[in-house]
Amino acid sequence: MSRAEVTAGADGTDGADGTSPATTHATTAHATTAHAAKAHATTPHAAKAHATTAHADRAHPTEPRPVRLAWTLGLFRSELSLTFRRWRTLALLAVLAAVPVLVGIAVKIETSDGGSVGGGGPDGGGGPAFIAQVTNNGLFLVFTALAATLPFFLPMAIGVVAGDAIAGEASAGTLRYLLVAPAGRTRLLLAKYAAALTFCLVATLVVAASALAVGALLFPLGEVTTISGTRISFSDGLLRALLIALVVAASLIGVSALGLFVSTMTSSGIAAMATTVGLLITVQIVDQIPQLHAIHPYLFSHYWLSFADLMRDPVYWDDLVKNLGLQALYAGVFGSAAWARFGAKDIAS
Amino acid sequence: MPSTTGGTRGSVIETSGLTKRYGKHLAVDGLDLSVPGGSVFGFLGPNGSGKTTTIRMLMGLIEPTSGRAKVLGRPMPFETRRVLPHVGALIEGPALYGFLSGRDNLLRYDSADPTADPRTRGARADAALDRVGLTAAAGKKAKAYSLGMKQRLGLAAALLQPRELLVLDEPTNGLDPQGMREIRSLVRELASDGTTVFLSSHLLDEIEQVCTHAAVMAQGRLITQGPVAELAAGARGRLSVTTPDTGDAARVLKELGVADLVVTEDRVTGEPPGTDLADVNAALVEAGVRVRGFGVERASLEDAFVALTGEGFDVAG
Numbered sequence: 205m206s207r208a209e210v211t212a213g214a215d216g217t218d219g220a221d222g223t224s225p226a227t228t229h230a231t232t233a234h235a236t237t238a239h240a241a242k243a244h245a246t247t248p249h250a251a252k253a254h255a256t257t258a259h260a261d262r263a264h265p266t267e268p269r270p271v272r273l274a275w276t277l278g279l280f281r282s283e284l285s286l287t288f289r290r291w292r293t294l295a296l297l298a299v300l301a302a303v304p305v306l307v308g309i310a311v312k313i314e315t316s317d318g319g320s321v322g323g324g325g326p327d328g329g330g331g332p333a334f335i336a337q338v339t340n341n342g343l344f345l346v347f348t349a350l351a352a353t354l355p356f357f358l359p360m361a362i363g364v365v366a367g368d369a370i371a372g373e374a375s376a377g378t379l380r381y382l383l384v385a386p387a388g389r390t391r392l393l394l395a396k397y398a399a400a401l402t403f404c405l406v407a408t409l410v411v412a413a414s415a416l417a418v419g420a421l422l423f424p425l426g427e428v429t430t431i432s433g434t435r436i437s438f439s440d441g442l443l444r445a446l447l448i449a450l451v452v453a454a455s456l457i458g459v460s461a462l463g464l465f466v467s468t469m470t471s472s473g474i475a476a477m478a479t480t481v482g483l484l485i486t487v488q489i490v491d492q493i494p495q496l497h498a499i500h501p502y503l504f505s506h507y508w509l510s511f512a513d514l515m516r517d518p519v520y521w522d523d524l525v526k527n528l529g530l531q532a533l534y535a536g537v538f539g540s541a542a543w544a545r546f547g548a549k550d551i552a553s
Numbered sequence: 554m555p556s557t558t559g560g561t562r563g564s565v566i567e568t569s570g571l572t573k574r575y576g577k578h579l580a581v582d583g584l585d586l587s588v589p590g591g592s593v594f595g596f597l598g599p600n601g602s603g604k605t606t607t608i609r610m611l612m613g614l615i616e617p618t619s620g621r622a623k624v625l626g627r628p629m630p631f632e633t634r635r636v637l638p639h640v641g642a643l644i645e646g647p648a649l650y651g652f653l654s655g656r657d658n659l660l661r662y663d664s665a666d667p668t669a670d671p672r673t674r675g676a677r678a679d680a681a682l683d684r685v686g687l688t689a690a691a692g693k694k695a696k697a698y699s700l701g702m703k704q705r706l707g708l709a710a711a712l713l714q715p716r717e718l719l720v721l722d723e724p725t726n727g728l729d730p731q732g733m734r735e736i737r738s739l740v741r742e743l744a745s746d747g748t749t750v751f752l753s754s755h756l757l758d759e760i761e762q763v764c765t766h767a768a769v770m771a772q773g774r775l776i777t778q779g780p781v782a783e784l785a786a787g788a789r790g791r792l793s794v795t796t797p798d799t800g801d802a803a804r805v806l807k808e809l810g811v812a813d814l815v816v817t818e819d820r821v822t823g824e825p826p827g828t829d830l831a832d833v834n835a836a837l838v839e840a841g842v843r844v845r846g847f848g849v850e851r852a853s854l855e856d857a858f859v860a861l862t863g864e865g866f867d868v869a870g
Contacts, residue, residue, distance in 0.1 A: 276667040286661065290652065376649075380614055381644075548616070
């Protein structure tokens, strides 16, 4: 079905091929209605006319209404507003925003006696990356918070949003109405994926913004010392923080695609979310088992912490590029799988 | 819609050999359906007879195992994008986003249609809400709606655009008698505008009240289809004699060739004979049968259904 849809979608404007019975009907009315459609689009009364004059429209049975790109993007906008109006989404964002607050307060308390984090080892001992530098520069809380949330909190939030994308609509029954609207299966899937990626970006920026605010409140700000030991200005540091946030958001592309694929496999939103989060945990565990090192480079989480390399001077790009390549690979593989699965699926819910 | 193209080309829905198989179970078995344009078409059958599966195939939601389906003259599911903007559908009850208001639900569904103009979206949603009488509840969250209100909102979603075809699957399910009457009058109103309405139901009287045409399904197969008047006429009415002397009446009627006699407390019914009914009445009176009532009861669609299937109108096992 998906194949047919793609070809049919390619030419939304052609209506008078004259081969099907209904179009013969339509062609006679074509000349006059083309006119009417134009008037429709330009008059300020369009809304009223459209809603009330059912009769006028009936003169041309299957006259294709034009599909406009801006109109087709309406589904993405609708998807976005739907995602961010859900109480669940807001709760996830609130939890993510709370993480830097907790980390910041913990560091502040632990160092209030003048000591350093983690018992004063050379690298600051345990804890997420950069945590030792936080007391010197609040900006480092951004890096610490991202390092703390990337392994679990962020991907879990994305797993919930992406896993629920199709399966949630299916279990609510709204999927069938979207498809008869007709949203188009490919278009709906793309809108869902775009909304999930937007959520990745927003979630990451929420963590970063919260961390920056907390860092500025509790700790001094100033010049930034990179991992390589060089010093860069605060504004340069801010720029790197933004870049890191973007890379962290991009690190979640793979999980999003995986979640979307799982979402097309079931009609239960809860099952899809649980499966996605379960897969996430499994992958993280497998990534920790040395005996399985052969497959480590193919796990979507393997290069996640490479974002720290953006704090080197000069930036060490190798792992960053590997990470982005791996995310693109996951997006390609699981995106196609989701498309193939969803395109041919019988919607019986 | 008068068919200017003539013959079967006026069909709004046309299927041939449409079949859906789930494992060994044939949900729909070789369906040849033809829905004339402009009709109010009743799609009748007990629960589980394959109505909803058929509707899902017509709407491109599930793919037929074999056979073809055309809606508005175009093959489904291959041309969903061209066909479905002209079709409004209510399938197996409404489905709504509970955390959105009724109006926002409509906006959501409208934005899913790539041919829907976003500039007129709000106005069309308001018009649709007004049409189903939900204007007052438009701002309320959909989860607070009663079943009847949800059903209306589902109908409103089907009416967001002027449609050529409305597919309404059990639209009065869960409604009180008042709500049912309102839906029926809405269906009649839409039909009088020229919209073809494809209405599935397991309620015979509902079909009889609003439909011009009907098809009867049982166990995945189409049993019959045609104008409602013809279907009902297919089953002959029954001669009914109300009398305290049921024994004598039955004897006389039998002598006159009335078959399939059924005697109840004070009534004798049977298939009317070929002879003039006035003679039958005279014969009864002559034999001293005291007749309180005499006449032929008009056949209902239910009689037609029972005659066709030889069974009651119950849920298929």
